[in-house]
Amino acid sequence: MEYRRPQFYRVMAAARSADRDVVDCARGSPDWGPPEGVRDGLRSMAAADPNAYEYPPAAGLDRLRRAIADRRGVDPERVLVTNGAGAANHVAMATALAERGSEIVAADPVYPYYAGRASLLGNRARLVPVDDEGRLDPDAVRAAASTDTAAVVITTPNNPTGQTLSADAIDELAAIAAHFDAILISDEVYDHFVFAGRHQSALDADAPAVVTNSFSKTLAVPGLRVGYLVAPADLIDDIESRHLLTNVATTRPGQRAVARALETTRPDWYATNRRRVQDRIATFTAGLDAIGAEYYQPDGGFYVFARLPGVGGSFDAVFEMIESGGVAAMPGAAFGDARSEWLRFSMLTPRIETAVDRLTEYVATVEN
C-alpha cells in the first residue's frame, strides 16, 4: 500500500499512555459539548415509531437537507448529507479523480486525509507550499495545476494554519480549477469559527465549487458523523450515486439530532463557543510571544500553528514534548514537508494557561 494512513492516533496514544499529566493540545474534538437540541433530537429518536428506524433517503432526511439549503442559500436538491465531512470529501474527490485527471492540488501543510485519500484511490497529490504568511497563493496553484488536475482542494478556515482565503483568492482558485476542467473542493468545516468579518464561502465564487462541511465543529458533535456537501446541479447526481454505493445513506439518529439542534440553538450558543476559542488563542499566542515562538495569527478555526525554539515538528519531537514537557500537539510533519519543524496546537482544552506555563518551561529546558 502506498497511501499514507493518517497518523493522528499515534499522538493520541502517546498522550494517553504517558506516565505524567498531559495537556491535550492535539485533539480535534471540541471540549464544550453539544447544545441541548442535539440531546432532544436523540431523545425523540429513542421514542419514535418503527418507521423512524427504516432506511433514510440516500441524500439525507428532507428536514435536514432543507435546513442546510436554507442556511446556505441553495436548492435542497444540491445538498447531500454524508457521514461527516470525511465522507463528503471522499465522494467529492473520488468523483473528480474517476473522471477528470489523476492528481489533486492542495496546500502544504495540508490536512493529511486529502493526500492520503488521493493515494488510496491510486492517484497523486501535488502539494503547493504556502507563502511566508502561511497563505495559499493562487499563482502557485496556477503554476502547479495541469490537465492532470482532477481537483483543487482548499480548506478555509485552514487546518493547520488557521488562515482564511479571501473572496478574491477563492474566485481565482475556482477559475484555475474551471480552466483545467477540475473541481474546486472547498472544505469549510470551521466556518462558524471565523474571528473577523464573515465567512467567505466558495459557494459565492464566480465559478462552480463543491463545498464540504460538517456539524462536528459547529455543534461540537464529531461522534455523530453528520456532514454534508453542496454541489453544482450538474454534478450532484454523480456524487450521490457514489455516496449510495459507498454508504447507502447517513445515520438517522445523528441527522435527527442535528436537525433539531439547527432549529433550536440560539445564536449566542455559537457566539459563546467562538469567543471561547478566541480567548484561548489570545492566551496562547501571548505565551508564544513571550517564548519567542514563530506562529501564524489565526483568522479562524481551532488551531495555532507555531514553531517553538529548539523543539522541532517530528513525531519524535512531539513524543518527547509529551513526556518531558507535559503538552501534546500535532507534529507539523504530519501535514506535509513545508512546515515539518512546526507544531499544531489545538485550543480545545480549558487548560491553555497550564499549556503555556509548561511550554515556557520546556523551551527553556531544551534551549539549555
Place this chain on the structure above:
Amino acid sequence: MEYRRPQFYRVMAAARSADRDVVDCARGSPDWGPPEGVRDGLRSMAAADPNAYEYPPAAGLDRLRRAIADRRGVDPERVLVTNGAGAANHVAMATALAERGSEIVAADPVYPYYAGRASLLGNRARLVPVDDEGRLDPDAVRAAASTDTAAVVITTPNNPTGQTLSADAIDELAAIAAHFDAILISDEVYDHFVFAGRHQSALDADAPAVVTNSFSKTLAVPGLRVGYLVAPADLIDDIESRHLLTNVATTRPGQRAVARALETTRPDWYATNRRRVQDRIATFTAGLDAIGAEYYQPDGGFYVFARLPGVGGSFDAVFEMIESGGVAAMPGAAFGDARSEWLRFSMLTPRIETAVDRLTEYVATVEN
C-alpha cells in the same frame, strides 16, 4: 458514468405515488421495529457527557467490537465497525480491487450494489447464473474465475433468491478465491433469519474470507447505519486504512444503541421475528402454489423470489402491477439478466394475505 445506480428507489416512488392502496412487498426495512435496548442506548447517548460526542475510535467502540467478536468467536482486532453492511462491502471490495485484479465474481441474480460498486470503482462484475434451483454452483464460479478476479462475492442467506450455501459450497468457494489470490467476501446480513438448522458462515471456511454483516436486519434498524466486517488478521489493517480515509469512523449513537441492544435483547425476541417471517412466507407461498407460480422455497432471508404467470419481471411490469394489482415488488431485472422475468416479494408487511388475494386476482386478469 458506466456504473449502474441501484434502481430500488424507482419502485418505492411508484408505490408511494400510486392512486390506490398498495401492499408494499418491495421494501427492505423490517416493519416490526427495534428491541427496547436500541431505544435505551439512544436515551443513554442523549444523557451522556461531552466526551461521548467526540470522534469514536476508527475501528468502532471497544464495547461493540468486543460484543461482535464474542458472538463470532474471533479476536476483536479482526472486527471493523462500519456505516452499515454497505460500507463494509464497499471497503472490502475496494481493497480487493485496488490490489488483486479488476473483476469481481458473483451470482446472477445478485444484489445490485455489488455489481454497481465494481463498475463505480472502474472495474467489472462477472456474473455467474444460478442453477435451476436458484443456487450458486461452485463449479460455475471456478469456470468464471481467473487471475483477473479480485473478489468472489457471495450472500448467504441470499437476496433475492432466499437460498443458503452449504458449508461444503462455502469451502469450495473459499478455495477458488484463494487459488486466484482473490478475497472471498461473504455478506451474511440475513444470518439471524435461517429457517432450518444453523447459519453456515464463511468464518468457518477452510480458507480465509472477509465476512460482512449489519444490525439492520438483525435488530430491525437499517436507519442506524451500523454494520461490521470480520477480516483475516493480515488484511484488517489495509481495510481499516481505507475505512479511515472513506468515513473516518462510524456514528456513536448508532453504535451505542446496538451495543446496548446486544447486551439486553433476549433470544425470544430474535426467534419471534424469525418465526414471523417464516409464517408470512408460508402464507405467501401457499398463495403462489394456488396461483401456479414458480418460486424458490427460501432457506432464509426476507424474500420470496417468484415468477408469476403472465406478469414478467421488468420495471414496467412492476409499475403495472402496482397500478392495476395493488402490490409492489422488486423487478427481477434489477438483479441481473438470469431471472429477469421474476419478482422479489419481501415479507416485511403484516398484509401478506391481502397481497396474496390481490396477486391471485391480478394474475387471473392478466392471463385473460
